[in-house]
Amino acid sequence: MEVFTSVSALRQFLDHLVYQHKTIGLVPTMGALHEGHISLIQASKTDNDITVCSIFVNPAQFNNPEDLLKYPRTLDADSKMLEEAGCDAIFAPSVEEMYPEQPVMKFDFGALERVMEGASRPGHFNGVGIVVSKLFNIVKPNRAYFGQKDLQQVAIVTKLVGDLSFGLELITAPTIREEDGLAMSSRNRRLNEEERHIAPHIFQILESAKNALLKGEPVEKVIRQATAAFAGITAFKLDYFEIVDINTLQPTTSIMPAGENAICVAAFLGPVRLIDNIVF
Ligand SMILES: Nc1ncnc2c1ncn2[C@@H]1O[C@H](COP(=O)(O)OP(=O)(O)OP(=O)(O)O)[C@@H](O)[C@H]1O
Ligand SMILES: CC(C)(CO)[C@@H](O)C(=O)[O-]
Numbered sequence: 187m188e189v190f191t192s193v194s195a196l197r198q199f200l201d202h203l204v205y206q207h208k209t210i211g212l213v214p215t216m217g218a219l220h221e222g223h224i225s226l227i228q229a230s231k232t233d234n235d236i237t238v239c240s241i242f243v244n245p246a247q248f249n250n251p252e253d254l255l256k257y258p259r260t261l262d263a264d265s266k267m268l269e270e271a272g273c274d275a276i277f278a279p280s281v282e283e284m285y286p287e288q289p290v291m292k293f294d295f296g297a298l299e300r301v302m303e304g305a306s307r308p309g310h311f312n313g314v315g316i317v318v319s320k321l322f323n324i325v326k327p328n329r330a331y332f333g334q335k336d337l338q339q340v341a342i343v344t345k346l347v348g349d350l351s352f353g354l355e356l357i358t359a360p361t362i363r364e365e366d367g368l369a370m371s372s373r374n375r376r377l378n379e380e381e382r383h384i385a386p387h388i389f390q391i392l393e394s395a396k397n398a399l400l401k402g403e404p405v406e407k408v409i410r411q412a413t414a415a416f417a418g419i420t421a422f423k424l425d426y427f428e429i430v431d432i433n434t435l436q437p438t439t440s441i442m443p444a445g446e447n448a449i450c451v452a453a454f455l456g457p458v459r460l461i462d463n464i465v466f
């Protein structure tokens with residue numbers, strides 16, 4: 187497996203492979219890898235000749251300086267996991283390599299970013315739009331892989347790819363969970379033992395809400411019950427709990443056909459902010 191920190195060295199490597207008509211899959215990450223990321227690598231390996239994993243903690247998408255500072259950085263362990271998974275190349279640039287100058291472009295994803303993550307983390311999706319566009323331009327992948335755990339990010343990147351005609355195929359992969367249901371996340375490793383024990387309640391509350399909706403309970407009542415369930419566990423500070431139409435990500439007052447509904451949640455456990463969702 188090759189490790190690149192410069193755009194020019196990565197391009198040299200890839201140009202050679204493109205010349206041989208190899209297809210390229212890109213898995214963008216911020217590192218501190220876990221089985222969720224590895225599932226994306228495996229999907230890319232199935233579909234493409236060459237898999238590139240980018241590891242870059244992108245300052246432009248952090249609105250909270252402490253979150254950026256404390257974001258886990260584990261490049262050695264990440265490289266080992268990627269090597270074992272059969273990844274072909276890592277692109278791990280420095281901030282200076284990615285942003286030699288402050289970018290002037292600004293993305294506004296409209297209604298898509300006025301809710302949930304976009305509303306709670308102002309500027310977040312502008313930063314995601316910039317870095318993902320740069321990664322697409324640098325790697326020029328045939329396919330790019332994103333996790334459903336970041337559901338709103340999938341919608342934003344889908345819009346980005348359409349609007350800017352990136353001409354690549356986006357693949358969304360299901361959320362990989364711990365045995366107790368907790369969605370795997372790099373930020374989980376910032377939880378202390380007690381918080382880690384409480385964290386699976388996020389998925390349990392999501393599941394209860396889904397079951398209640400499927401039984402015909404009204405949306406408003408289900409939101410009230412879920413909010414009360416979070417309030418009943420004092421360690422949690424709920425940021426949002428939304429039942430949305432998966433096509434628009436806007437809150438719904440009634441349930442859509444199967445497969446078009448999502449329940450999305452963000453909650454703090456101590457200083458750590460976790461997100462999760464269920465699509466049904
Ligand atoms: N549990 C998971 N299952 C499947 N894909 C995942 C999972 N967790 C993250 N991903 C996907 O991996 C890609 C890189 O995500 P990222 O590096 O931010 O990891 P993360 O674990 O989501 O970290 P954090 O949530 O702490 O920022 C994203 O497309 C994300 O949706
Ligand atoms: C897509 C991404 C790697 C862009 O920095 C990030 O938002 C993430 O890890 O989901």
Ligand code: BAL
Nearest residue numbers: 216247248310336339
């Ligand atoms: N997984 C999304 C990246 C972020 O939280 O900034």
